[in-house]
Structure formats: structure tokens, C-alpha cells
Amino acid sequence: MIALENAGLRRGDRWIFRHVGFDLPEGEVLAILGRNGRGKTTLLRTLLGSLPLTEGARSVPPVVGYVPQSQNGGEEHRCLDIVTMGRAGRLGLFGLPGRADEAAALAALATVGAEHFAERLFGRLSGGERQIVLLARALATEAKVLVLDEPAASLDLANQDLLLGVLMRLREARSHTIVFTTHHPQHGLFLADRALMMHASDEVRYGRAAEVMTDAELARLYGVPFARHTAGPGRPDVVSPIFGAAIP
Numbered sequence: 213m214i215a216l217e218n219a220g221l222r223r224g225d226r227w228i229f230r231h232v233g234f235d236l237p238e239g240e241v242l243a244i245l246g247r248n249g250r251g252k253t254t255l256l257r258t259l260l261g262s263l264p265l266t267e268g269a270r271s272v273p274p275v276v277g278y279v280p281q282s283q284n285g286g287e288e289h290r291c292l293d294i295v296t297m298g299r300a301g302r303l304g305l306f307g308l309p310g311r312a313d314e315a316a317a318l319a320a321l322a323t324v325g326a327e328h329f330a331e332r333l334f335g336r337l338s339g340g341e342r343q344i345v346l347l348a349r350a351l352a353t354e355a356k357v358l359v360l361d362e363p364a365a366s367l368d369l370a371n372q373d374l375l376l377g378v379l380m381r382l383r384e385a386r387s388h389t390i391v392f393t394t395h396h397p398q399h400g401l402f403l404a405d406r407a408l409m410m411h412a413s414d415e416v417r418y419g420r421a422a423e424v425m426t427d428a429e430l431a432r433l434y435g436v437p438f439a440r441h442t443a444g445p446g447r448p449d450v451v452s453p454i455f456g457a458a459i460p
């Protein structure tokens with residue numbers, strides 16, 4: 213459904229990433245992890261088609277729903293209008309959204325459990341609620357692939373829980389193939405079927421999230437040791453960085 217094969221991207225004389233390959237089955241969720249500047253956003257941009265690969269190949273459907281880290285602007289618009297903007301790619305050059313588009317936007321809000329936001333102003337929502345509206349906008353495109361760039365980056369714990377819960381419902385429905393970047397390993401363990409760990413520009417590990425996100429690999433990725441706790445039957449382990457105990 214979505215794949216990269218021996219993909220590389222060079223800027224000037226520097227490879228941002230190289231030899232990246234994965235093949236994400238339809239309906240699965242992929243978490244991309246790596247330190248600051250490791251190339252996560254650049255990799256997402258190649259998936260979105262806004263940056264060409266220097267080498268290798270990508271296989272991504274033509275329409276992808278994108279959720280940015282946050283959005284500046286639109287604060288004075290109703291959430292329904294923000295979500296209806298997701299229909300723009302389906303309208304003709306000078307086309308205006310019609311009733312069917314508004315109905316699709318309402319359906320997208322309902323999918324994320326946020327139909328009650330429809331008439332509220334986007335600027336009056338909390339950060340987490342805004343992310344959910346932006347997710348609804350991506351769903352309104354009717355894309356089967358969703359790409360999210362650090363969707364929980366600026367959210368407090370309650371809002372992280374809110375957003376992760378909505379994404380988990382999409383995962384359980386297996387209605388979309390989802391790729392997201394994160395600095396929270398726990399989000400990967402909670403939500404993702406697979407993980408792509410960007411250790412270095414030419415070293416990327418890909419596999420089942422529970423198998424590749426071991427304590428040792430997380431410690432190697434971030435340079436910080438991790439502790440692990442079991443969270444009860446049917447729940448993924450909980451990992452926490454042990455600050456102040458950096459690996460020599």
C-alpha cells in the first residue's frame with residue numbers, strides 16, 4: 213500500500229537518509245522515530261511527494277491526507293469550514309464546496325467523535341481538539357493513507373490521550389494506512405504496528421514495533437537508557453527514559 217525501496221535523499225553533498233526501505237501493509241500504522249534533525253520530516257515530505265527522492269523508489273497512492281504538527285490561521289473559521297477545506301482537492305479549478313462536501317466534512321468530524329465541534333470556532337479549541345479537527349480534515353479528503361507529522365508534539369498528557377484514542381479507533385477499524393513521526397516512543401508502542409527507527413543517515417531499522425523498539429534499541433537511538441513496565445493484560449509495555457543516567 214505504501215512503500216519505499218532503497219530510498220535516499222541528498223541535500224548538497226550530504227545524505228539526509230539513504231538505503232531506506234519499508235513496505236507497510238494496508239490498514240497498518242507506522243511510527244517513525246529518531247533524534248532531532250535525523251530526517252523524519254524530510255522522509256514524510258518524500259512520502260507526500262513534495263520532495264523528490266535522490267535515489268530509490270516510492271510507492272504511495274496519489275491522494276494522501278496530511279496532518280501538520282499544528283496550524284496557524286483559520287482561528288476565526290468554524291471547525292466545519294476547516295474540515296470542508298479537506299475537500300478542496302476534489303473540487304474543480306474554480307469549484308466551491310457544496311452540500312455533499314459539507315456532509316462529507318460532517319461525516320469526517322463524526323468519525324473522530326467531534327461532530328459537536330462543527331459550529332465552534334477553530335481558534336477557541338484546545339491544542340488537542342484542534343489536532344482532532346485537522347485529522348478530520350485529512351479524513352475529509354477520502355484518502356486511504358494518512359501522514360501525521362508529530363501530531364502530539366505540543367499536547368499535554370490529557371490531549372495526547374485524546375488524540376491517541378481517536379487514532380487508535382482508526383487503527384482498530386483498519387480503515388486507513390497511517391504514518392506518523394513522534395518523539396514519544398510510548399506513542400509508537402501504543403499505536404503502531406511497525407516502527408522505523410532512524411539511527412543515522414545510512415542506518416534505519418524497520419520492523420514490528422514491539423520487536424524493534426527494544427530497550428537497547430531505544431537507548432541506542434536516543435542516547436538515554438530506558439526502563440520498562442508492564443501495563444496489564446492486552447496493553448503494550450510502558451517505556452520511560454531514565455534521565456540523568458546517560459549511556460557513556
Ligand SMILES: Nc1ncnc2c1ncn2[C@@H]1O[C@H](COP(=O)(O)OP(=O)(O)OP(=O)(O)O)[C@@H](O)[C@H]1O
Binds near residue numbers: 223
Ligand atoms: N531545505 C533544506 N536544505 C538543506 N538541509 C535541510 C533543509 N531542510 C532540512 N534540512 C536538514 O535536513 C536534516 C533533517 O531535517 P528534518 O527536519 O527532516 O529532521 P527531523 O528528524 O524531522 O527533525 P526534528 O525532530 O527536529 O523535527 C536536518 O539536518 C536539516 O537541517
